[in-house]
Amino acid sequence: MQPAIQLSGVWKRYPGNEEPAVRDLDLTVYRGEILALLGPSGCGKTTTLRLIAGFERPDAGTVALNGEVVASEDRFVPPERRGVGMVFQDYALFPHLTVAENIAFGLGRLTRSARRERIRDLLRLTGLEDVHDRYPHQLSGGQQQRVAIARALGPNPQVLLLDEPFSNLDTELRLQMRVELRRLLEQLGITAVLVTHDQQEAMAIADRMAVMLAGHIEQVDTPEKVYHYPVNRAVAQFVGQATFVPARLNGVLAESDLGRFAFEPRASSPDLVELLVRPRDVSLEADPQGIAVVLSRQFQGPETVYLVQLPCGVQLQTSQPSYVDIPPGTRVRVRCNRARLAAFDRHAQIGVTAPPGSDSRPHRVENPEDHHALRKHAEAPARTPNR
Numbered sequence: 505m506q507p508a509i510q511l512s513g514v515w516k517r518y519p520g521n522e523e524p525a526v527r528d529l530d531l532t533v534y535r536g537e538i539l540a541l542l543g544p545s546g547c548g549k550t551t552t553l554r555l556i557a558g559f560e561r562p563d564a565g566t567v568a569l570n571g572e573v574v575a576s577e578d579r580f581v582p583p584e585r586r587g588v589g590m591v592f593q594d595y596a597l598f599p600h601l602t603v604a605e606n607i608a609f610g611l612g613r614l615t616r617s618a619r620r621e622r623i624r625d626l627l628r629l630t631g632l633e634d635v636h637d638r639y640p641h642q643l644s645g646g647q648q649q650r651v652a653i654a655r656a657l658g659p660n661p662q663v664l665l666l667d668e669p670f671s672n673l674d675t676e677l678r679l680q681m682r683v684e685l686r687r688l689l690e691q692l693g694i695t696a697v698l699v700t701h702d703q704q705e706a707m708a709i710a711d712r713m714a715v716m717l718a719g720h721i722e723q724v725d726t727p728e729k730v731y732h733y734p735v736n737r738a739v740a741q742f743v744g745q746a747t748f749v750p751a752r753l754n755g756v757l758a759e760s761d762l763g764r765f766a767f768e769p770r771a772s773s774p775d776l777v778e779l780l781v782r783p784r785d786v787s788l789e790a791d792p793q794g795i796a797v798v799l800s801r802q803f804q805g806p807e808t809v810y811l812v813q814l815p816c817g818v819q820l821q822t823s824q825p826s827y828v829d830i831p832p833g834t835r836v837r838v839r840c841n842r843a844r845l846a847a848f849d850r851h852a853q854i855g856v857t858a859p860p861g862s863d864s865r866p867h868r869v870e871n872p873e874d875h876h877a878l879r880k881h882a883e884a885p886a887r888t889p890n891r
């Protein structure tokens with residue numbers, strides 16, 4: 505696969521700020537790929553987009569587009585010569601121009617008939633034919649967003665950058681526009697980077713997602729990998745709900761309140777690790793012999809969120825289909841639905857539990873000392889990785 509965008513060792517600090525907005529950033533986006541840049545507010549996502557577009561110049565490092573260096577210590581290609589389209593968070597439409605005129609704005613030098621044809625194509629592509637002569641204030645939020653996208657696509661950019669493209673839309677329209685945008689980008693085979701702080705949005709639309717925390721990219725991978733196998737605790741906690749359940753390593757087995765699993769270490773492992781459990785990774789079943797107790801339940805429509813006390817001391821949060829109805833105080837059996845769970849030490853992922861030949865049935869830890877060790881492990885405060 506050919507890289508369309510490559511950032512290597514990029515640093516950017518704004519004057520007057522102590523901390524860099526972006527630090528030692530490496531990122532490769534391949535041609536035709538949709539990459540979501542996900543991170544909390546202020547982590548440097550917009551700055552990264554602006555560095556790619558050429559609205560900011562890096563303090564160090566290089567930016568390359570389709571193999572050509574566009575920003576380095578001794579070279580800087582201005583935004584208008586980068587072949588990059590950008591859709592801004594507030595769409596930045598011209599209020600005094602119609603839809604067609606807004607779209608025409610980005611087209612540059614074309615003959616009159618070529619321009620008319622291109623506008624027609626873009627209106628059709630974005631489903632705006634019927635409103636081509638309206639002004640932005642006469643459009644819905646979704647239509648305004650489509651105008652912004654059509655205008656950015658006008659000059660046939662090889663790369664499209666979108667900054668929080670759905671943030672001004674209500675929930676239903678958001679879902680619809682996600683599907684539309686994904687279809688449009690696929691149809692055009694365009695490389696896109698989409699900035700968002702909404703994990704579900706990132707997972708729904710992207711081929712891969714990059715998780716950015718405090719100016720640095722922590723992990724780039726498919727949404728599934730990032731969600732189930734985050735590289736460190738900070739990513740695990742930022743992307744979705746996470747409970748860490750202690751497990752004792754005993755040879756090739758990891759023993760925990762969720763059962764006994766075969767274990768594949770990826771690095772030298774301590775005696776105790778913690779397994780990352782997502783809300784849907786376990787099922788509950790009322791059972792007087794169960795080792796866990798339901799502490800609370802919260803009905804949320806399609807699912808009910810339970811908090812369950814495990815013997816090791818951890819309170820496990822889990823979502824169950826809402827037809828599962830177990831009152832607080834009930835003893836339950838906690839069954840792990842996944843054979844492969846990521847295992848962590850205090851900082852990072854160090855291995856996974858393994859499906860082949862593994863015994864993932866609920867397993868009671870019989871030795872009280874084991875409970876004690878697991879509880880101590882669970883109570884020690886987790887730290888995010890030092891840098």
Ligand SMILES: Nc1ncnc2c1ncn2[C@@H]1O[C@H](COP(=O)(O)OP(=O)(O)OP(=O)(O)O)[C@@H](O)[C@H]1O
Pocket residue numbers: 518519521524525543544545546547548549550551552701
């Ligand atoms: N023009 C600027 N001058 C000074 N500081 C800036 C400027 N733009 C951004 N910053 C700072 O740089 C850091 C990163 O900002 P950036 O806008 O890239 O983050 P973000 O992840 O896009 O945030 P959000 O999700 O809130 O838009 C923040 O601390 C921000 O305050």
